[in-house]
Amino acid sequence: MHLSGKRIILGVTGSIAAYKSAPLCRLLKGEGADVQVITTRSAEDFVSPLTLSVLSGKPVLSEMISEDNTWNNHIDLGMWADLFLIAPLSAHTLSAFATGTCENLLQAVYLSARCPVFVAPAMDHDMYLHPATKQNLEVIKQRGQHIIGPAHGELASGLVGEGRMEEPEVILEKVISFFSANKPLAGKSIIVTAGPTQEAIDPVRFITNHSSGKMGIAIATSLVEMGAHVKLIAGPVQEKIPAGLIHIPVISADDMLQACIQHFPTADAAIMTAAVADYRPSTFSDKKVKKSEDDLQLPLSKTVDIAATLGKMKTKNQFLVGFALETNDEMVNAEKKLNSKNLDFIVLNSLNDKGAGFGTDTNKVTLIFKGNKNIDLPLMSKSKVASNIVESLVNLMHA
Template sequence: MSILSGKKVLLGITGGIAAYKSAYLVRLLIKAGASVKVVMTENAKDFVTPLTLSTLSKNKVYTSFTDEEENEVWNNHVDLGLWADIFVIAPATANTLSKMASGTSDNFLLATYLSAKCPVYFAPAMDLDMYQHPSTKKSFKTLQSFGNIIIPAGHGELASGLIGQGRMAEPEEIIAFIEKDIVSKLPLKGKKVLITAGPTYEAIDPVRFIGNHSSGKMGYALATTAVNLGAEVFLISGPTHLDIQHSHIKLVRITSAEEMYNAVHQVYNQVDIAILSAAVADYKPATVASQKIKKKTAVMQIDLAPTKDILASLGEIKETQFLVGFALETNNELENAKNKLSSKNLDAIVLNSLNDKGAGFGKPTNKVTFIDKNLTEVAFFLKPKQEVATDIFNEILKRLDD
């Protein structure tokens, strides 16, 4: 999965011969999982058609402030600029770059650029002498001083027949450059994160088990958030219908509390952050029947033995790891969570209560309170679990270097 997955990418196309490559660039962005909208100058239409780009992007292509065919409907450049997570201008001609640097706004693309609040990447495309001209170099320097990011032009044969620097980077190179740049700036780049998720099942016999209603959604949301922040993730998951595919997530599926204990301890010494959101069974049958237990009319009794306390065991051997636990409570919520925070040597605990409507097992939403080791409480409203995961990591990042 690309770091661009789920991103809203605005592609600006200006009037250079390299505009013919923009159709392939749109395809690669879509393949990476991005949502793509295209803004192009009038001159760009001489090299690639809006119909081609709208077909590939599955979105309207913007070329001017109004659309004659739609009864002069006004295109809102401000909304479009604010919509984007990333703005890529490729190709970026010398003319457009000069206007961007000076703040000139004489077409829809430039007006949108001036309204954008997201990172802006530009891929220059021009002839050798133009690329080397002092005014162009000044434009590069000015734009970079604004925080814009240049995707360097390549070296090769140019439209004039000259050979030198000025060729727009190839679409694959543009995608790779943006991905690498985004990852390099992520707060968890180079960090390893351990997350546990889902329930555990403790066997009674070959057919039956003791379990709980955990769906694993919270843990999987945490894993997605961690990897989007640049981390390498170890996800230890109990039985769940959920799946996750990412080159930086190692998914280990387990069934029992004992298996989770072993899997967690295999990687704990490698990680910087550990978040134990799994609903691990506190007890297991003292003995497991080798054959299916037949139903009887008499009352059946099963002796239970405690499972290993995974969270406490990690707290005992904690060195530099930031260790976070979860507390699902039904009464005396804050008191019980704070006791767990202290007794298990945690850096933070995430409290949620079954008394809160929309929170708890199997729900798409959750309502949590983040409590750190200094007993600082941060309470959040009911939110989708993916947003809850973001809130949790925001709180961890604030405290990570304390």
């Protein structure tokens, strides 16, 4: 979901294209936006406020003073929104925008909005080509407002020409790219592995570890905030998976390996935070292993090293970040992994540091880069650690 947490006012005016505001509202909501619809009176001849209120999950506003005598505070609405999108925009409301007329709620919000304004004009070909319309569009464009379309095609009048409102999908795309345009990882695809893996012994037992997935989820969240397209390949975790990313759940080390091999070739980077099992039971018993008088020997086989596998697959335009959790000879072991797995940097956390490691909300790490460059971070929240790791990755990717 690319619009999580974004507050959007969807203004709808009296054009035949107003019916397209319903799918547009649905698309915006589907991307996680909080949508408040404001209609003009004329718009309600073309699309039902009931439809728009059901799709947006909020009552549709239209009047400055509602029937129950409450004031729909246009100033608050103008300050609430992160973006004001008027789709469709009629020639009449366009003219009001250009001159600063304020005779309905939608026009009042236009004047008080502090956020960016996007408009999708929709009208017949000749109306669109009229010098008055062209001039009005030029006026609002000069004010920095964003004009989407109109498109060329068949019009409601039966004519063919310019004036058709852009399709809802195109409008959605423009809104999404506006929000992510200035973010440092816009357009980048990054995979993150997180959590433990479970290696089955029999249908009821497995070998696992204490990883909670918190660090990987914090990194994935930070990457999403930076505008990246994130795929989170996570073993079984209790933590809530954040919105705005693609969650690929896996169970075993082998599942995680297969998912990474599948998704890495199209990624710009991968951050490997998962605590992947190094060994799995050599055989899987499809019946529960029975308790006996004797001790049980459980032969284990080595799993494939996922980070090292991706290190071999890595092209010169890709970046790979690993994690090392060590209990002794921390620096030496971490540097070994950095080189043998062809990583761009490795994040070392030591279980000897208080507040670091599994299950905690804090971590204390050292970022180790090639060429003996290290960044020692103090004990901080996992989300702050995540921001530091992501910042280092951004610097490498933009270097």
